[in-house]
Amino acid sequence: MVKKRTLAFATLAISVWAALATSVLGYYYLRFQEYVNLSREYEAVTMKVDIYIHYGNETNGIWHNNTIVPLGAALLNATGLVADSQFTYWSELGAAFIDSLDGVANNVTKGKSWFWWYWDTTSSKWILGEVGANQRMLHRRDIVAWTYQSYEIWPPPPPS
Amino acid sequence: MPQLSVRQLALLSVLTAVSLGIQLTPRPPNVEFTSLFTFLVGILYGSLVGGFFGGFVMFVNGFLSPWGFAGFIMPFQIVGMAIIGFAGGTYKRYVVGVHPAQVSAEVAVLGAFLTLLYDTITTVGVAVQSTIIYGIPWHISLIATFSAGALFYLVHIVSNTALFGSGLIPLIKALQRVPGGEALWSKKELLHSQH
Numbered sequence: 482m483v484k485k486r487t488l489a490f491a492t493l494a495i496s497v498w499a500a501l502a503t504s505v506l507g508y509y510y511l512r513f514q515e516y517v518n519l520s521r522e523y524e525a526v527t528m529k530v531d532i533y534i535h536y537g538n539e540t541n542g543i544w545h546n547n548t549i550v551p552l553g554a555a556l557l558n559a560t561g562l563v564a565d566s567q568f569t570y571w572s573e574l575g576a577a578f579i580d581s582l583d584g585v586a587n588n589v590t591k592g593k594s595w596f597w598w599y600w601d602t603t604s605s606k607w608i609l610g611e612v613g614a615n616q617r618m619l620h621r622r623d624i625v626a627w628t629y630q631s632y633e634i635w636p637p638p639p640p641s
Numbered sequence: 642m643p644q645l646s647v648r649q650l651a652l653l654s655v656l657t658a659v660s661l662g663i664q665l666t667p668r669p670p671n672v673e674f675t676s677l678f679t680f681l682v683g684i685l686y687g688s689l690v691g692g693f694f695g696g697f698v699m700f701v702n703g704f705l706s707p708w709g710f711a712g713f714i715m716p717f718q719i720v721g722m723a724i725i726g727f728a729g730g731t732y733k734r735y736v737v738g739v740h741p742a743q744v745s746a747e748v749a750v751l752g753a754f755l756t757l758l759y760d761t762i763t764t765v766g767v768a769v770q771s772t773i774i775y776g777i778p779w780h781i782s783l784i785a786t787f788s789a790g791a792l793f794y795l796v797h798i799v800s801n802t803a804l805f806g807s808g809l810i811p812l813i814k815a816l817q818r819v820p821g822g823e824a825l826w827s828k829k830e831l832l833h834s835q836h
Contacts, residue, residue, distance in 0.1 A: 486735075490746070490747050490750045490751075493750050493751070493753075493754050494750045494753065494754075496754070497750070497753045497754050497757050497798065500757055500761075501757065501791075501794060501795060501798060504787055504788060504790070504791040504794055504795075505791045505792075505795065507784065507787060507788025507791060508788045508789065508790075508791035508792060510788065511785070511788050511789060
């Protein structure tokens with residue numbers, strides 16, 4: 482049988498926890514509202530895009546949905562926001578090509594490289610990018626993908 | 642007010658000075674020892690002295706705090722801390738014959754509750770102040786202040802729970818030897834003279 486005294490102190494402890502939890506909840510709600518307002522404020526100069534990265538291994542890739550990027554950003558800039566990216570700029574082509582993403586680098590020996598794709602909403606298909614990542618300007622709600630795969634089979638299969 | 646012996650009065654003065662010293666020293670926000678000392682004084686000297694002690698420390702703190710003049714919030718701080726001292730004296734009545742481990746657990750919970758009460762009272766003060774100065778409806782101001790201060794309350798409550806739970810019993814044991822300790826000290830002097 483639990484003593485009345487123990488029950489009283491347990492009730493007191495639970496009340497403190499409840500009040501504190503409510504306060505913390507309120508705090509995070511306020512912060513959330515701040516971010517919502519901030520995102521509304523910047524809506525005119527930003528856009529949201531979905532970026533998928535598949536590292537060429539057995540596991541599924543990673544989706545970076547609703548990534549907020551500056552309006553008029555190129556795929557290269559947007560990629561830099563979601564992954565640690567290294568690239569080389571080819572001045573004769575005016576194009577930048579990715580050398581590595583998150584430490585996974587192009588590999589001539591294995592015949593593997595990074596490719597980018599965009600989702601064509603009209604045909605509902607992935608289309609292979611044909612220009613440098615810096616030349617692909619993004620638009621609101623664009624869906625793009627990076628895949629690390631072999632270039633020995635051409636064209637490479639689209640992201641699954 | 643109860644009649645205090647010179648020794649009790651001296652100890653009370655020392656505790657006041659220690660509390661004020663710590664209270665006025667720059668430290669992490671909301672980590673404080675005044676609540677602990679106020680509760681302790683309530684236990685050692687009774688509710689009235691405990692309440693007066695807490696109120697007095699917060700009154701001086703209101704003027705000399707490293708965070709600046711407390712202003713409108715000061716009366717709320719005084720009331721909040723006085724309640725802690727009063728609670729110490731009240732709790733003393735129910736502690737006779739209770740195992741020290743249970744007392745530690747209970748004072749930890751009381752420390753958390755009283756800290757929450759203190760923070761709530763001072764939050765009401767901030768809300769009333771915002772209403773007067775900025776004309777914000779007081780209930781909105783209260784909810785906003787209560788939510789915005791959540792992390793401060795968290796630090797305050799967690800630190801005081803730990804302090805009350807771990808520090809109060811050793812402090813009581815140490816300080817109970819000081820008042821009325823003539824017999825103990827005379828015995829020591831006697832032992833000393835015999836050697």
